[in-house]
Structure formats: structure tokens, C-alpha cells
Amino acid sequence: MIRTDALVIGGGLSGLRCAEILSEKYNTLVISDGYGASPYIHGICIPLSDEDSVECFIGDTMKSGKYQSDRALVRTLCEGAQALAGEFEFDRREDGSYDLLRPLGSSVARVASIHEHTGSHVMADIGKRNRFEMKKLRALRLLVKEGRVCGALCYDRETESFVTISARCVCLATGGFGGIFPFSTNSSDIGGDGIAMAYLAGAALRDMEFIQYEPTAALSPAALLGKGVITTMLYEGATFRNGKGQPFLKAERVDKDVLSKAIYREILRGEATENGGVFYDATAVPRDILMQKYKSYYERYLNVGIDITREMMEVAPAPHTTLGGVVIDTTCQTTVSGLFAMGEVTGGLHGANRLGGNAGLETLVFGKIAGESAVAFLDADTAPLPQVADISCKNQPCDCAQIHTRVRKIAQNALGVIRNGEKLSRGKEELLSLIEALAPYLAESGCYAFDAMRAYNDALTILLTIESALARKSSLGAHERDDAIHEDERYTLYLAREQGLKKEILYE
Numbered sequence: 001m002i003r004t005d006a007l008v009i010g011g012g013l014s015g016l017r018c019a020e021i022l023s024e025k026y027n028t029l030v031i032s033d034g035y036g037a038s039p040y041i042h043g044i045c046i047p048l049s050d051e052d053s054v055e056c057f058i059g060d061t062m063k064s065g066k067y068q069s070d071r072a073l074v075r076t077l078c079e080g081a082q083a084l085a086g087e088f089e090f091d092r093r094e095d096g097s098y099d100l101l102r103p104l105g106s107s108v109a110r111v112a113s114i115h116e117h118t119g120s121h122v123m124a125d126i127g128k129r130n131r132f133e134m135k136k137l138r139a140l141r142l143l144v145k146e147g148r149v150c151g152a153l154c155y156d157r158e159t160e161s162f163v164t165i166s167a168r169c170v171c172l173a174t175g176g177f178g179g180i181f182p183f184s185t186n187s188s189d190i191g192g193d194g195i196a197m198a199y200l201a202g203a204a205l206r207d208m209e210f211i212q213y214e215p216t217a218a219l220s221p222a223a224l225l226g227k228g229v230i231t232t233m234l235y236e237g238a239t240f241r242n243g244k245g246q247p248f249l250k251a252e253r254v255d256k257d258v259l260s261k262a263i264y265r266e267i268l269r270g271e272a273t274e275n276g277g278v279f280y281d282a283t284a285v286p287r288d289i290l291m292q293k294y295k296s297y298y299e300r301y302l303n304v305g306i307d308i309t310r311e312m313m314e315v316a317p318a319p320h321t322t323l324g325g326v327v328i329d330t331t332c333q334t335t336v337s338g339l340f341a342m343g344e345v346t347g348g349l350h351g352a353n354r355l356g357g358n359a360g361l362e363t364l365v366f367g368k369i370a371g372e373s374a375v376a377f378l379d380a381d382t383a384p385l386p387q388v389a390d391i392s393c394k395n396q397p398c399d400c401a402q403i404h405t406r407v408r409k410i411a412q413n414a415l416g417v418i419r420n421g422e423k424l425s426r427g428k429e430e431l432l433s434l435i436e437a438l439a440p441y442l443a444e445s446g447c448y449a450f451d452a453m454r455a456y457n458d459a460l461t462i463l464l465t466i467e468s469a470l471a472r473k474s475s476l477g478a479h480e481r482d483d484a485i486h487e488d489e490r491y492t493l494y495l496a497r498e499q500g501l502k503k504e505i506l507y508e
Contacts, residue, residue: 021371034189065351103356352477
């Protein structure tokens with residue numbers, strides 16, 4: 001058994017930032033099975049220009065989220081953004097002003113970056129001064145005893161064995177679950193473990209029906225499949241064309257949810273490209289701007305033989321950011337004692353649609369808050385930590401590949417850009433059957449099989465998402481139903497293991 005004061009699950013930006021703060025005072029262990037989307041963060045929203053302000057930023061964020069966002073979380077994010085300008089050296093123009101991009105949904109230019117690679121630069125910066133320990137493990141279950149989280153059951157791929165970690169507090173930074181989908185912008189290490197672990201531990205979830213699709217995920221060539229292409233180029237002269245080369249959008253510079261649905265409908269009309277998408281045409285973007293602000297995208301395509309100053313990119317909408325997740329307050333405390341959460345694994349901040357540039361910002365602002373809150377929790381925690389059983393055992397192989405593949409296909413079929421009750425209901429029934437088939441291979445049944453537990457976590461997460469999508473019978477933001485029933489949209493859906501699904505009316 002491994003013992004530590006604080007366990008941080010997730011090695012992306014939010015996890016590292018949280019661990020950096022925790023490790024100043026307490027023994028801190030970070031476990032991760034990958035870095036998720038963090039290394040690929042282009043830039044983050046910060047109100048830095050004279051025409052911008054915190055209040056303007058809050059307004060844009062709330063509007064983009066269709067006013068479904070938790071206003072307290074939004075204010076915490078937007079107020080916390082400005083401090084980052086003094087912490088990191090963001091790109092500036094020759095006159096000393098910040099070189100900002102305008103994201104979709106924003107009324108002004110607001111995305112600040114560090115040479116187009118903000119995520120990797122910040123991660124490297126934290127790495128230079130870290131005091132915490134890191135291990136390559138994948139968490140599969142949170143350990144709960146006497147009403148508090150006190151560790152996690154993890155898997156070590158190298159030794160093919162399970163490892164128990166005892167901790168006085170746990171900080172969940174596992175990211176979203178877009179990687180479950182067969183075609184997405186997410187890397188393969190991104191799955192449903194964070195949501196499933198929190199739910200099984202008794203934590204409440206919210207907004208699970210909202211999944212933001214990236215309108216511009218690469219369809220070809222194969223080497224770039226699923227790679228997102230930044231949409232701020234739409235403010236520089238880029239546009240969309242259908243398979244016949246014809247422009248088909250009157251207003252490209254709209255929120256990502258609106259753009260994804262417009263592209264998807266054009267594909268459904270039979271006007272798709274050879275590979276089933278549309279063309280993202282950046283040939284009208286001035287070359288000096290392309291080289292200055294988007295050089296990494298130019299080089300990415302040039303490396304596979306495509307010059308985007310002369311040729312169009314073939315793209316289609318793909319799951320990019322999951323907007324729902326674990327319920328937190330402004331201190332990152334969940335509904336379970338000893339458990340904190342931050343980043344994309346949480347829900348409530350983005351509402352029904354995320355403002356471009358807020359995902360990276362979220363990791364830095366709430367990663368810091370989670371670290372500070374966890375320190376305060378440990379400072380005040382005088383009760384002895386409940387003892388957990390030491391589960392150290394070898395993996396029991398099982399053939400769950402077909403089940404896992406089926407879970408991924410259900411996610412794609414039921415939770416697409418446009419949904420309907422019939423597909424959602426079929427997906428739910430099949431998932432319940434698959435979950436039943438996995439039951440004998442889970443730790444709860446005394447069988448410690450890594451592949452089964454991974455398939456179960458993904459299946460449970462998609463099932464909870466479908467439950468919420470079925471319950472919201474109207475369309476809102478990233479949740480579009482072609483069988484929508486027009487009704488009052490002003491409510492939030494909560495899910496918890498003991499209480500089931502709860503609908504809470506929103507008031508302004």
C-alpha cells in the first residue's frame with residue numbers, strides 16, 4: 001500500500017497546478033496515465049485589452065453557456081484570469097500590447113498565448129519547480145469509508161497489478177470523457193474513469209447532457225484524423241465550403257454549438273466532401289497572419305503534404321469538450337468529504353456551451369483553487385484516517401474488447417451533434433445489458449480485471465450522459481434533439497447515486 005497526505009488523480013495542467021500548491025506543505029502524489037488535452041492548449045482567455053473587462057468576460061461566458069452556467073463559478077473563473085497575466089509571459093506585439101485572438105462567442109479579442117503552445121509551456125514551467133512525486137498509474141475506484149474519500153484503487157500497467165493508495169484527501173483532475181467516442185479530438189488516454197469514480201463514491205453530477213463538438217476536427221489525411229483546427233481563423237478570413245466547393249454558411253463566426261449543427265446539417269443534405277465532412281478554407285487568411293498566429297497549424301499540415309495557404313482542410317464536427325461533470329462549489333469541494341475536483345471532470349462552469357479559450361483557463365484558475373482548498377482541508381483535518389484494505393493483486397485478464405468497442409459505438413450513435421429519444425433509449429437499453437455482462441469481472445465481485453473495469457467506467461459514464469439527454473426533452477446549446485418538445489428551458493439536471501436524477505429550476 002502507498003500512503004500519502006494528498007493524492008492528485010490526473011497529470012494535466014489542473015492536476016499539476018493543484019499538486020504544486022499542495023506539495024509546499026504536504027506529501028503529495030500525482031498519478032496519471034497520460035496528459036490528456038493539456039499539452040495542446042493553444043491559449044487562454046484573459047481580459048487584457050482596453051475594450052475588455054471582467055464584467056464583459058462574465059457576460060460573454062454566461063451568454064455562450066445559454067445562461068445555464070453557475071454564475072458563482074463563472075465569476076470565480078473570470079476574476080481569477082487577470083492574475084495570470086502577472087504570472088506568465090504571454091505573447092506581445094512590437095508596441096508592447098498583448099497579441100490576442102478572438103474566440104468564437106467572444107465580443108472582443110481575449111485569448112492570450114505563449115507561442116501557440118501555452119499548455120506545454122506552463123506544464124514545463126511547473127515541472128521545473130515541482131516538489132511532488134509522480135507515478136504512472138491509472139485510478140479506477142475511489143475508496144470511501146465513514147463518509148469520506150480516503151484513497152483510490154489504481155492499476156500499474158508495467159507490473160500488470162492493482163495498487164492501493166491511502167490518502168487524507170483526493171483531488172480529481174482526470175479531464176473529460178470525449179475520448180470514449182471513436183472519432184473525437186481527444187487522445188486515447190481520456191475516458192470515463194473520473195466521472196464513474198466520483199459517481200460511485202456518492203458525488204453529485206450535473207449537466208451531463210452537454211457535450212461540445214469541435215466544428216473543425218480533421219477528417220483527412222489519416223495522420224491528422226481528429227486533430228482540431230482552431231476556429232479563431234474565422235475572424236481572419238477563413239470560411240467553410242461544402243463538398244462542391246460552395247460556401248454554405250452566412251455567418252461562420254457564431255458559437256461552436258451553432259456552427260457544429262450547421263455543418264452537420266450540410267453533411268446530412270448530401271453536400272459532404274469525399275470523406276463525409278466539409279472544407280475549412282483558410283486560403284484567404286493573409287500569409288503574414290497565418291505565419292505569425294497559426295504557424296503550428298500551417299506546419300502540421302505541411303508535414304503531411306498540404307499547404308493550407310493554397311489548399312482547403314477537410315473537417316467535420318467531433319466531440320471536443322464534455323461540459324457536464326462533478327458538482328463543485330467555488331472552493332472545488334464536491335458533495336463528498338475529502339474529495340475535491342477541478343478542470344473538465346467538473347460541471348456547472350460552461351453551462352450548455354463553452355466559450356472558446358475558457359477550457360485552458362479553467363485548468364489554471366481552478367487547479368490553484370483546488371490546491372489551496374485541499375491544504376485548508378488538511379490543516380483542519382484532525383480525525384484519524386479510516387483504514388482501508390490493502391488490495392495488491394495481479395490483473396485477471398478478460399476479453400472485454402468487443403464490449404468496449406460497442407460502448408464507443410453507442411456513444412457515437414446516441415450522443416451525436418443532433419439526437420433523438422429513440423436512439424437515446426436504444427442506447428440506454430444496450431448499455432444496461434453490457435454493464436450487466438461486465439458485472440462478474442469487476443472488483444465489486446471480487447474479480448480484479450483492468451479491461452473490464454475500464455469498459456465499465458466508460459459504459460457507466462455514457463449511460464449517465466444518456467439519462468440526462470433523455471430527461472432534457474428540449475434543445476439547448478450543445479444538446480440538440482430533432483424530436484424536441486418546447487418547454488421551459490430554465491432548469492439544471494443533477495445525478496447522484498443515492499438520489500437518482502433531479503431537476504432544479506433556475507432563477508435569475
